[in-house]
Amino acid sequence: MRTRLIVRTLSEICVTLGALIILLVVYVLYWTSVRADRAMDGEIDHLQDRWATGTVSTGAEPPSRPRRHEPGASFSIMYIPRFGADWAKPVLEGTATGTLKKGLGHYARTARLGALGNFAVAGHRRTYGDPFKDFPQLRPGDAVVLTDGTTWFTYRVDRRPYRTLPTDTGVIDPVPRASGFRRPGRYLTLTTCEPEWGHSHRLITWAHLDATQSVAQGKPKALYS
Amino acid sequence: MYGWIWRHLPGNAWMRALISLVLVLAIVFVLFQYVFPWAEPLLPFNDVTVDQGMGGPR
Numbered sequence: 001m002r003t004r005l006i007v008r009t010l011s012e013i014c015v016t017l018g019a020l021i022i023l024l025v026v027y028v029l030y031w032t033s034v035r036a037d038r039a040m041d042g043e044i045d046h047l048q049d050r051w052a053t054g055t056v057s058t059g060a061e062p063p064s065r066p067r068r069h070e071p072g073a074s075f076s077i078m079y080i081p082r083f084g085a086d087w088a089k090p091v092l093e094g095t096a097t098g099t100l101k102k103g104l105g106h107y108a109r110t111a112r113l114g115a116l117g118n119f120a121v122a123g124h125r126r127t128y129g130d131p132f133k134d135f136p137q138l139r140p141g142d143a144v145v146l147t148d149g150t151t152w153f154t155y156r157v158d159r160r161p162y163r164t165l166p167t168d169t170g171v172i173d174p175v176p177r178a179s180g181f182r183r184p185g186r187y188l189t190l191t192t193c194e195p196e197w198g199h200s201h202r203l204i205t206w207a208h209l210d211a212t213q214s215v216a217q218g219k220p221k222a223l224y225s
Numbered sequence: 226m227y228g229w230i231w232r233h234l235p236g237n238a239w240m241r242a243l244i245s246l247v248l249v250l251a252i253v254f255v256l257f258q259y260v261f262p263w264a265e266p267l268l269p270f271n272d273v274t275v276d277q278g279m280g281g282p283r
């Protein structure tokens with residue numbers, strides 16, 4: 001009788017642990033994305049509402065405003081046609097864990113959008129909406145388009161994704177050494193994790209500012225092709 | 226364990242089944258709302274930046 005109780009309790013514990021693990025997998029693979037997609041759509045709606053109500057002045061000289069964004073606040077929407085015509089993600093200030101659950105994160109100590117220097121952005125490759133799932137497919141010439149409500153910024157990717165170590169902070173320098181850029185310019189850096197489900201390395205993409213236009217002139221060509 | 230819980234629930238079999246269902250849902254809710262959000266950052270999928278441990282924002 002005693003052995004039977006022990007065996008039964010053990011098997012019940014095993015079943016419980018199995019169920020717990022399945023629930024955790026469901027949470028990580030599915031639920032984080034449901035929550036993140038909802039949060040990202042909310043941020044985009046919020047931005048578009050704010051821009052539509054005209055709290056940002058149109059036609060002002062955009063790249064030289066000294067305004068800093070609040071940590072965790074969204075200030076831009078990014079479009080990457082390579083990832084799909086409907087791929088649009090909000091860019092939030094800072095790269096805190098909680099911020100990256102609601103969108104892409106701008107490294108607060110790097111340049112502002114469109115400004116001289118390096119505008120660096122981090123995003124999840126897997127979980128939390130998988131924003132950078134197709135990161136390795138980026139190729140030279142691909143467009144990375146951003147808007148801050150007044151101006152469209154079209155960046156062009158300069159080389160295939162570059163694999164590096166998590167400690168390689170030089171990749172978000174104003175002129176990253178490994179990028180091939182030699183002179184100061186208006187650059188963009190995207191970072192995500194590598195391998196897809198791991199954290200031993202990072203994947204980096206660099207781009208340079210190719211064109212800007214006011215939102216009054218309509219969407220840039222890169223978003224139509 | 227489960228047998229013990231079942232024997233200690235009140236009511237007839239239907240009542241016990243209903244209470245069991247509510248208990249299971251409550252446990253799943255607590256897991257998804259509190260336990261997994263705490264445990265998930267311990268997994269490697271959050272490390273997407275290059276300046277962690279540099280005093281930079283994390």
